[in-house]
Amino acid sequence: MTHPRHLPALSLVALLSLTAGCLTGASSAESNPPRAETAPPVLTEARKAATPSSFPCGNTQTLQFGPDIPPDFSQVASQVDADCFAWQQFIALNWPSASMDGGTDAGFGTPGDLGAVQWQTWMDVAQVFLPDGGPPPAWGSAQKVDPACLAEAGLTAVEAKGLLALTVASKFAEQFDPTSSAQAFPFTGPAWLGARNGTNVWYDVRINQPEFDYVVDAGLYNASNQMAQADAGVALVLPQGSFQPNSVGAIETKSAWMEVSSPTDSRWNRYKLAPAVVVDPTTQKCRAATVALVGLHIIHATQSQPTLVWSTFEHVDNAPDHGADAGTTAWNFYDAQCQPRTLSVPAHCSADGGATQVTVGCTPNTPPPYYIGNGCPAPSAVQVTRLTPIDATAAQVTATVQQHLRQAYPGSVWENYLLVNMLWSTGASASPTRPVKAPLPFASPTPSGSVPIANTTMETYIQQTADFGQGPRASNCIVCHASAAIQGPSGIASDFSFIFGLAQGLPAANKAALKSKRVTPAIKAGQLHPPRMRRILQ
Numbered sequence: 001m002t003h004p005r006h007l008p009a010l011s012l013v014a015l016l017s018l019t020a021g022c023l024t025g026a027s028s029a030e031s032n033p034p035r036a037e038t039a040p041p042v043l044t045e046a047r048k049a050a051t052p053s054s055f056p057c058g059n060t061q062t063l064q065f066g067p068d069i070p071p072d073f074s075q076v077a078s079q080v081d082a083d084c085f086a087w088q089q090f091i092a093l094n095w096p097s098a099s100m101d102g103g104t105d106a107g108f109g110t111p112g113d114l115g116a117v118q119w120q121t122w123m124d125v126a127q128v129f130l131p132d133g134g135p136p137p138a139w140g141s142a143q144k145v146d147p148a149c150l151a152e153a154g155l156t157a158v159e160a161k162g163l164l165a166l167t168v169a170s171k172f173a174e175q176f177d178p179t180s181s182a183q184a185f186p187f188t189g190p191a192w193l194g195a196r197n198g199t200n201v202w203y204d205v206r207i208n209q210p211e212f213d214y215v216v217d218a219g220l221y222n223a224s225n226q227m228a229q230a231d232a233g234v235a236l237v238l239p240q241g242s243f244q245p246n247s248v249g250a251i252e253t254k255s256a257w258m259e260v261s262s263p264t265d266s267r268w269n270r271y272k273l274a275p276a277v278v279v280d281p282t283t284q285k286c287r288a289a290t291v292a293l294v295g296l297h298i299i300h301a302t303q304s305q306p307t308l309v310w311s312t313f314e315h316v317d318n319a320p321d322h323g324a325d326a327g328t329t330a331w332n333f334y335d336a337q338c339q340p341r342t343l344s345v346p347a348h349c350s351a352d353g354g355a356t357q358v359t360v361g362c363t364p365n366t367p368p369p370y371y372i373g374n375g376c377p378a379p380s381a382v383q384v385t386r387l388t389p390i391d392a393t394a395a396q397v398t399a400t401v402q403q404h405l406r407q408a409y410p411g412s413v414w415e416n417y418l419l420v421n422m423l424w425s426t427g428a429s430a431s432p433t434r435p436v437k438a439p440l441p442f443a444s445p446t447p448s449g450s451v452p453i454a455n456t457t458m459e460t461y462i463q464q465t466a467d468f469g470q471g472p473r474a475s476n477c478i479v480c481h482a483s484a485a486i487q488g489p490s491g492i493a494s495d496f497s498f499i500f501g502l503a504q505g506l507p508a509a510n511k512a513a514l515k516s517k518r519v520t521p522a523i524k525a526g527q528l529h530p531p532r533m534r535r536i537l538q
């Protein structure tokens with residue numbers, strides 16, 4: 001195994017970033033064309049001089065407006081400083097890729113801008129872990145969408161290069177079944193998330209180049225190679241960022257996108273937008289759409305935090321606090337006038353595999369009673385509230401960042417995103433030196449392990465507690481990710497990352513053993529499996 005190549009974050013994307021095209025004339029979920037990309041503002045020299053490039057945050061941090069990713073904690077000893085570190089990552093990762101080649105300033109969060117940001121130029125895990133277990137394409141390769149899908153969406157291959165190809169209706173589906181339509185939990189039934197506009201939320205998982213190089217150099221895109229590495233006594237440990245040259249470390253992003261019903265509505269000036277091609281859950285036909293970012297997880301392996309740092313952000317308009325006055329906000333996932341809806345569904349679409357009529361109620365945070373995909377009914381709005389209020393320290397830091405953001409980039413869409421919380425360790429456990437079984441230890445969690453941490457778009461149905469076979473515990477990043485393992489029945493830990501469970505190429509005997517251990521939905525006799533989404537990436 002060769003050592004992973006760590007390129008600087010700036011030059012990495014500057015040299016290899018994808019071109020994010022602007023889609024015109026394509027239909028969205030309600031046959032509305034995506035808005036033409038707004039031209040980046042041309043900053044005058046006076047404006048440039050007046051725009052602050054950095055500002056103090058917390059007790060020890062200085063945050064920069066720009067694309068440089070902080071590779072490791074620097075003088076972080078408190079939650080307020082950790083939250084500032086989380087925001088520095090958020091700013092850098094959401095920096096426009098068009099501004100990273102030394103060209104003109106493309107602004108930061110210009111309303112209506114459909115261009116890619118830094119993390120969108122990274123590799124989608126669907127490109128890395130292929131159905132045949134073969135090697136992935138070279139770093140920076142554009143997603144290749146099936147020609148039949150493009151024809152259905154009325155797109156050319158050239159137009160598709162700038163689009164997000166979204167087929168996963170689950171943040172966690174890729175960890176257990178890449179074709180599942182379940183968002184997360186419960187494992188025993190449907191758990192996708194429906195927005196008020198009648199569409200479902202789409203999820204996207206990407207990795208940066210240091211992590212990509214590590215996977216490719218070690219052949220870990222193949223399940224048999226993962227097992228061979230474990231058998232050889234080599235632990236799977238992600239590259240860790242440090243303040244050495246060219247060492248940003250492994251980063252994964254997990255994003256949640258809501259389809260935009262009317263792209264020309266001024267409401268969407270508050271959101272990061274992107275052009276996409278999606279699979280209609282009911283017809284399984286492809287269509288072009290504009291999507292809005294509603295949630296973002298960032299996980300980062302660093303030398304001082306070998307058990308990773310975990311931060312989660314979401315849009316301010318997602319959902320109100322549980323029991324609080326919802327006010328007049330047009331919430332994405334909450335309707336103050338909600339009424340129960342009864343739907344007729346084919347038997348294979350119902351949660352128990354037999355019901356022909358189901359009711360979507362108004363009790364917040366209740367998983368839907370039917371599956372989407374493969375001819376099932378269209379998504380229905382799910383009522384969502386935030387069960388744990390935004391952490392007070394996170395809210396304080398968000399207010400500080402937004403104050404400086406408004407001064408530097410007035411009207412930026414990023415003013416409308418907030419930090420939910422940031423999880424780290426004040427006494428991190430060392431990385432294993434040999435393969436060990438999951439779950440991995442996570443010492444001295446900060447905030448306390450008893451504090452729930454949940455993004456309403458990604459942990460909708462487990463906002464307060466989760467049970468992974470060890471009894472109910474406060475739901476947070478580590479409760480889930482500590483159990484991450486390589487593909488196969490071995491249970492060998494994969495350094496808190498679930499992406500390695502996507503690898504194919506497992507020997508037949510191991511496939512059978514793994515299948516017997518997996519938790520699967522309760523399926524009636526004659527129902528082969530819950531409905532699945534169509535794969536459109538080649």
